[in-house]
Amino acid sequence: MTGMDRRRRRLLLVVVALVVLFAAFILTHPRGFSVYVVTIWANQGVLLALAAIAQFFVVIVRGIDLSIGSIIALTNVAASYLVFGTPGEIAFGIVVVLALGVLCGFLNGLVVVFGRVEPIVATLATGAIYGGIALLWRPIPGGEIDDTLGDLLTYDVNGVPTSLIVLVVVLVAISIPLRRTRIGLSMLAVGSSEQSAFLTGIQVRVAKLVAYSLAGLFGALTALYIAFVTLTGDPAIGPAYTLNSIAAVVLGGVPLTGGVGAPLLAVLGALILKTISSLMFFTGIPPLAQSFFEGLVLAVAIGIGAIDALRSRSKLKVYE
Amino acid sequence: MPKRLPVDPSVLLILAGCVIIVAVGGIFIGNFFTSAYLLQQLQIASFLGILAAGAMLVILLGHIDLSFPWTLTGSAIIVTTIGGATSSWLQDLAIPLGLAFGLLIGLINGVVVAKLRIPSMVWTLAVNSMLLGIAIYYQGEHRPQGQAPELVKTLAVGSTFGVPNAFLTWVAVSAAVLWLIRGTRFGRLLFAIGNNEKAVFLAGARPERTIILAFALAGLLAGFVGILLAGYANQAYQGMGNPYLMPTIAAVVIGGTSILGGRGNYAGTFAGALFVTLLLSALSVIQISEATRQIIFGVLILAMLILDGLRRRDA
Structure with a gap:
């Protein structure tokens, strides 16, 4: 099977899974198909989808960002101090929040690129730092977010959830440059083979720094959207987002070994994950056992993706 | 060629770090120079150290096990639940079942x-989440009941000729792990797989067995620490393993084991566990918030890793 076929099949599988799950969710939901239900679903899904895009950028350069949840927590707390008041103040606040996210991501990149610390440990440590700052800045949830803007971005436009529209715009805005621009292709090349990329004359360091900074940017975007949905800042939201962003990327079929994948896959993975947890909520699974089912879903999903390893005819291929 | 030191220089760097913490702590905070304090640190370091030994086996392969916090908690719950049973033959089964x-x-x-060749990080995260769900569902919102068997309490809290038994246990585990790593075919395969799994396969060895054994040993050691901690606190509680996740990985990595696998030495892991314990202890003695402690811990770990990376590059 060629790589192209496998990728198409994967996309098809993910889309079908999402459609089936979504249908099951609508059927079990007491209120059925309505703008209200779909909008709530979309808001929840988009939050994780943005976090999954953040994780995606680091994963394609063969990295991993265990600090993404902490970046989200920190920028969410920042938003709760900055995003309200006059339109000018709000705009300024949003810019500062996004810049803070980029800064966090850029620092991760610096540690990985120039400190030569492996991404998994580097971001574990920076995550502790960002999370600590968030906790110092706002020990308990609170603060204020402009609710007019929040409503605008979390309701619907003629029956279509605004958050879904935003997500589609974001997807188009990043998917095309990733395949068409020099920096986008550089990131994919670095993830595919750092040595070959270097020998081709690609600026490996720049590509990685950009990837980590973009992860920070999307972490901040996630945080802003969380702020618009909850209208508060919460320093404790981090860990769940770290775990679920990785799960979403893997569920979507983006390999953690880097170099391949599209943001769309990560987003679909995130939507699947959120649909499953909404589904569990309405099918009456005891809330205490929810972690078990979340873990189970993740385990089964990656297990299905790994069946190829068992079927592989050449044993040698398995070790590549 | 420079003269080879008998010990890896990074181990000396860590031990120097330990001395600095104790010296600074002793001068500015007090009580650090007493033997009671230092022995207590050895006792606490033992739990982290045994976890780190297990984690290192897996990390040498280029894999990682993130499921140990709730594996440990599970073993602790089993041991205290069965250890608190009324019939004595059931009590005797507590430790074997926990392990x-x-x-x-x-x-x-x-x-x-x-x-299945699933990325170990994702798989073990999923397992950790499942174990958490099972534990919480089983226990409800209540604290797990029961108590630890006497033998476990003796191992975790008691001391022999003034030396904490926990530390002696750690030394014994260390000797066994050191032998496994240095003296057996399994140990050589650990490094070989971490460096190039495909080559190991082509050379006719079977990487799968080594991988399974390494994960199994890591799980066994995590269960063992769960039992010891249950003895230490004479109870099991939800989330008792969570505070160990980051320190354990930090101890292994600071000790010079590459997270990519294939490179590392056990002396470093041992010293790393001591260092992390002393650091956390010093940070908890000074009156600062949990958040500040977290920040300082993160910064220091990062500094150690960058320093070590720079030293390696110069070498």
């Missing part, structure tokens, strides 16, 4: 990672 639980989780991790 068997850790071994079982480790075996499952190993088989899945080796056979």
Whole structure:
């Protein structure tokens, strides 16, 4: 099977899974198909989808960002101090929040690129730092977010959830440059083979720094959207987002070994994950056992993706 | 060629770090120079140290096990629940069952990672989440009941000729792990797989067995620490393993083991566990908030890793 076929099949599988799950969710939901239900679903899904895009950028350069949840927590707390008041103040606040996210991501990149610390440990440590700052800045949830803007971005436009529209715009805005621009292709090349990329004359360091900074940017975007949905800042939201962003990327079929994948896959993975947890909520699974089912879903999903390893005819291929 | 030191320089760097912490702590905070304090640190470091020994086996392969916090908690719950049973033959089963639980989780991790080639980080995260769900569902919102068997309390809290038994246990585990790493075929394969798994396969060895065994041992050691901690606190409680996740990985990595696998030495892991314990202890003695402690811990770990990376590059 060629790589192209496998990728198409994967996309098809993910889309079908999402459609089936979504249908099951609508059927079990007491209120059925309505703008209200779909909008709530979309808001929840988009939050994780943005976090999954953040994780995606680091994963394609063969990295991993265990600090993404902490970046989200920190920028969410920042938003709760900055995003309200006059339109000018709000705009300024949003810019500062996004810049803070980029800064966090850029620092991760610096540690990985120039400190030569492996991404998994580097971001574990920076995550502790960002999370600590968030906790110092706002020990308990609170603060204020402009609710007019929040409503605008979390309701619907003629029956279509605004958050879904935003997500589609974001997807188009990043998917095309990733395949068409020099920096986008550089990131994919670095993830595919750092040595070959270097020998081709690609600026490996720049590509990685950009990837980590973009992860920070999307972490901040996630945080802003969380702020618009909850209208508060919460320093404790981090860990769940770290775990679920990785799960979403893997569920979507983006390999953690880097170099391949599209943001769309990560987003679909995130939507699947959120649909499953909404589904569990309405099918009456005891809330205490929810972690078990979340873990189970993740385990089964990656297990299905790994069946190829068992079927592989050449044993040698398995070790590549 | 420079003269080879008998010990890896990074181990000396860490031990120097330990001395600095104790010296600074002793001068500015007090009580650090007493033997009671230092012995207590050795006792606490033992739990982290045994976890780090297990984690290192897996990390040498280029894999990682993130399921140990709830594996440990599971073993602790089993031991205290059965240890608090009324019939004595059931009580005798407490420790073997606790260990068997850790071994079982480790075996499952190993088989899945080796056979299905699933990224171990994602798989063990999923396992951790499942174990958490089971534990919380089983226990409800109440604290787990029961108590630890006497033998476990003796191991975890008691001391022999003034030396904490926990530390002696750690030394014994260390000797066994050192032998495994240095003296057996399994140990050589650990490094070989971490460096180039494909080459190991082509050379005619079977990487799968080594991977399964490494994960199984890591699970067993996590279960063992769960039992010891249950003895230390004479109870099991939800989330008792969570505070160990980052320190354990930090101890292994600071000790000079590459997270990519294939490179590392056990002396470094041992010293790393001591260093992390002393650091956390010093940070908890000074009156600062949990958040500040977290920040300082993160900064220091990062500084150690960058320093070590720079030293390696110069060498």
